[in-house]
Amino acid sequence: MPTATAPIIDVTSTVPSKRSVEWRPLVLSLPAITILLIMVAYPTIFAVWTALHQYNPMLPEMDRFVGLGNFQHAFSDPIFRDTVVRTAVFVVVAVTAEFVLGFVLALAVFYLIPYGSSLVRLALTMPMIMPPIAIGLIWRWLFDGQFGLINYGTGLLGLPPQIWLGNTTTAMGAVILVEVWQWMPFVFLCLYAGLASLPSDPIEAARVDGASPLQLLRFIVVPMMKPIILVVLLFRIIDCMRVFDIVFVLTEGGPSNGTVVYPFLVYMQGFRYYNVGYAAALSWLLVIFVSLLAGTLISVLLRSNVQSAPQGVRA
Amino acid sequence: MKETSFRRRSAIRIVAYLVVLAFVLFEVFPIFWMVTTSFKSRWDAFRLPPVWFFKPTLEHYITILSGKGWATTPVPPLLVNSIIVAVSSSLLALLCGSLSGYGLSRFPTRYGKHLAMWILSTRMFPPVAVAIPVFLMMSNLGLIDTYWALIIPYSAFNISFVVWMMRSFFDQIPVELEQAAMIDGCSRLGAFFRIVLPLTLPGLVATGVFVLIFSWNEFLFALILTRTAAKTAPVAVADFVTLYGIQWGQLTAHATLISAPIIILGLLFQRYIVKGLTLGAVN
Numbered sequence: 001m002p003t004a005t006a007p008i009i010d011v012t013s014t015v016p017s018k019r020s021v022e023w024r025p026l027v028l029s030l031p032a033i034t035i036l037l038i039m040v041a042y043p044t045i046f047a048v049w050t051a052l053h054q055y056n057p058m059l060p061e062m063d064r065f066v067g068l069g070n071f072q073h074a075f076s077d078p079i080f081r082d083t084v085v086r087t088a089v090f091v092v093v094a095v096t097a098e099f100v101l102g103f104v105l106a107l108a109v110f111y112l113i114p115y116g117s118s119l120v121r122l123a124l125t126m127p128m129i130m131p132p133i134a135i136g137l138i139w140r141w142l143f144d145g146q147f148g149l150i151n152y153g154t155g156l157l158g159l160p161p162q163i164w165l166g167n168t169t170t171a172m173g174a175v176i177l178v179e180v181w182q183w184m185p186f187v188f189l190c191l192y193a194g195l196a197s198l199p200s201d202p203i204e205a206a207r208v209d210g211a212s213p214l215q216l217l218r219f220i221v222v223p224m225m226k227p228i229i230l231v232v233l234l235f236r237i238i239d240c241m242r243v244f245d246i247v248f249v250l251t252e253g254g255p256s257n258g259t260v261v262y263p264f265l266v267y268m269q270g271f272r273y274y275n276v277g278y279a280a281a282l283s284w285l286l287v288i289f290v291s292l293l294a295g296t297l298i299s300v301l302l303r304s305n306v307q308s309a310p311q312g313v314r315a
Numbered sequence: 316m317k318e319t320s321f322r323r324r325s326a327i328r329i330v331a332y333l334v335v336l337a338f339v340l341f342e343v344f345p346i347f348w349m350v351t352t353s354f355k356s357r358w359d360a361f362r363l364p365p366v367w368f369f370k371p372t373l374e375h376y377i378t379i380l381s382g383k384g385w386a387t388t389p390v391p392p393l394l395v396n397s398i399i400v401a402v403s404s405s406l407l408a409l410l411c412g413s414l415s416g417y418g419l420s421r422f423p424t425r426y427g428k429h430l431a432m433w434i435l436s437t438r439m440f441p442p443v444a445v446a447i448p449v450f451l452m453m454s455n456l457g458l459i460d461t462y463w464a465l466i467i468p469y470s471a472f473n474i475s476f477v478v479w480m481m482r483s484f485f486d487q488i489p490v491e492l493e494q495a496a497m498i499d500g501c502s503r504l505g506a507f508f509r510i511v512l513p514l515t516l517p518g519l520v521a522t523g524v525f526v527l528i529f530s531w532n533e534f535l536f537a538l539i540l541t542r543t544a545a546k547t548a549p550v551a552v553a554d555f556v557t558l559y560g561i562q563w564g565q566l567t568a569h570a571t572l573i574s575a576p577i578i579i580l581g582l583l584f585q586r587y588i589v590k591g592l593t594l595g596a597v598n
Contacts, residue, residue: 021424022422022424024418024421024422025415025418025419025421025422025424025426025427025430026418026426026430027418028414028415028417028418028419029414029415029418029419029430029434029478031410031411031414031415032411032412032414032415032434032474032478033415033430033434035407035411035467035470035471035474036434036437036471036474036475038467038471039445039449039467039468039470039471039472040437040440040445040471042448042452043445043448043449043452044444044445044448046448046451046452047444047445047447047448050447050448050451057451057454101338104334105334105335105338108331108334108335109335112327112328112331112332113328113331113332113335120335120339121585122582122585123339123342123343124338124339124342125581125582125585125588126342126343126346126578126581126582127342127346128581128588128592129528129532129577129578129580129581129588130346130532130574130577130578131531131532131534131549131570131573131574131577132532132534133532133534133549133552133570133573134349134549134552134570134571134573134574135345137349137552137566137567137570138345138346138348138349138567138570139345140561141348141349141352141561141563141566141567142345142348147360147361147363147563149348149365152363152364152365181341181342181345184342185342186592189588189589190589190592190593190597193589193597194597228597231593231597232593232597235592235593238439241441242441242442242443244443244534244535245534245535248534248538249552249553263441263443266443266444266446266447267443267446267535270446270447270450271446271450271539276447276451279447280447280448283441283443283444283445283446283447284444286441286443286444287440287441287444290439290440290441290444291436291439293439294436294439294440297439298432298435298436298439
């Protein structure tokens with residue numbers, strides 16, 4: 001509130017001004033907007049032009065306009081269809097596994113382990129932040145057919161050695177395992193934080209009323225955790241759809257294209273076969289699909305922010 | 316009856332401890348294995364059953380650091396490139412992002428909400444989708460294999476993160492503090508530097524650390540936009556996959572070198588990690 005001693009100072013500027021348009025947020029955001037326009041918006045629009053051409057930088061004289069030909073080609077290409085199915089399987093299996101394991105672990109650590117939980121959280125922080133390229137490597141070493149520790153371990157159990165990364169099914173399984181290894185801790189940490197932020201009264205009340213632990217989980221804990229669960233799932237789904245580094249080092253897309261997920265297909269078409277127009281068309285399909293998902297995520301984020309944070313106390 | 320339920324509860328607790336222990340081992344063992352392999356001699360690395368106690372050697376580190384290893388470029392310049400790119404892009408993202416975050420936090424407007432949403436939507440963007448046009452753009456500008464080719468895209472990918480993180484940190488500082496300072500004769504800029512910035516400094520540092528980690532780890536753009544002069548450390552990984560097989564000793568040494576600083580930073584700022592990775596949606 002302005003006081004009599006300092007009437008000229010504009011202390012009410014946090015309220016939208018009625019006199020004119022408030023330009024300050026826009027001006028302060030200009031540097032950020034400029035960089036984003038140059039690096040995200042412009043390339044996306046430029047990609048439309050590229051996607052309508054058959055363009056190979058090695059053969060610039062062959063550049064020609066093909067309209068929607070690249071998109072038609074994608075939809076009739078069995079490799080494209082196989083890749084979409086493979087990516088869908090990858091995302092569904094990996095996110096489900098990450099979520100189930102992460103949730104079980106969060107419940108176990110939060111409710112059953114009174115000591116050492118901070119140590120567990122510290123240990124599980126490491127996989128998420130490591131360079132994915134290093135992670136892919138370690139696992140390639142562990143999966144190695146000849147000297148890998150995994151074959152040694154299965155050998156102790158009396159199983160025959162496998163060439164894990166040389167067989168389509170086990171190679172895809174390996175990629176999923178590594179993805180789960182890296183991101184299950186993220187689900188765990190988020191859900192643990194969610195459990196810690198729950199009010200204890202409803203849980204106590206239900207317990208006093210004689211609810212079993214499973215009933216507590218089903219009817220009290222999960223409903224209260226719903227916003228966080230949604231945020232976590234959507235982040236994982238969107239991030240899974242851009243998996244690249246792990247595939248690049250672990251399997252290089254092989255064997256016989258068996259682990260080519262969508263981003264890797266874009267990379268191969270653009271930077272190995274130089275079908276730049278086609279790769280741009282594939283990029284656009286990905287952008288459209290991810291935008292739809294991201295729209296959902298953003299509306300969820302908005303609602304959860306509104307719920308958990310009355311203005312000013314977003315803690 | 317009381318005793319059986321007590322026994323049952325302690326049995327459950329023991330099972331829980333074992334399950335959690337198994338998970339932690341599963342998550343930590345590969346990292347442990349990477350580090351130990353990097354210190355094993357060529358002979359020890361391939362021994363099965365694995366040797367748990369061995370005479371550690373620095374041979375792989377010495378080889379890759381002195382540039383005599385399989386990496387076509389010696390490792391120290393690669394690390395220097397990584398540091399230059401990560402630090403510059405982080406500073407650029409922090410500067411642009413916190414200005415915007417402050418504006419969006421302190422002057423609520425109708426369009427500000429949409430602006431924040433648009434900025435957030437760039438976080439969801441699959442980087443591979445802009446890889447082709449960015450590559451063509453950088454070639455046309457003659458920037459391939461320069462630091463700028465990486466600094467600009469990396470700041471762009473991190474700006475959304477900085478804006479949202481910093482906005483939530485600015486939101487936590489009561490406006491009244493700033494107003495009080497302004498009533499006492501501070502300009503808005505003065506209030507920002509004397510009141511707001513010191514209070515948000517921990518948040519700013521944490522945000523910076525995460526941006527640094529993301530930039531340091533980035534692989535795809537470094538792979539396609541650099542050749543030798545601006546090549547970053549993660550890209551060199553492919554050099555160790557040679558015609559004569561994979562050079563596991565040097566490879567794990569390299570992987571340990573690029574992971575160690577990240578792990579240390581991440582553990583120091585572990586408190587902020589959940590908030591960071593969910594753009595402030597989960598604390």
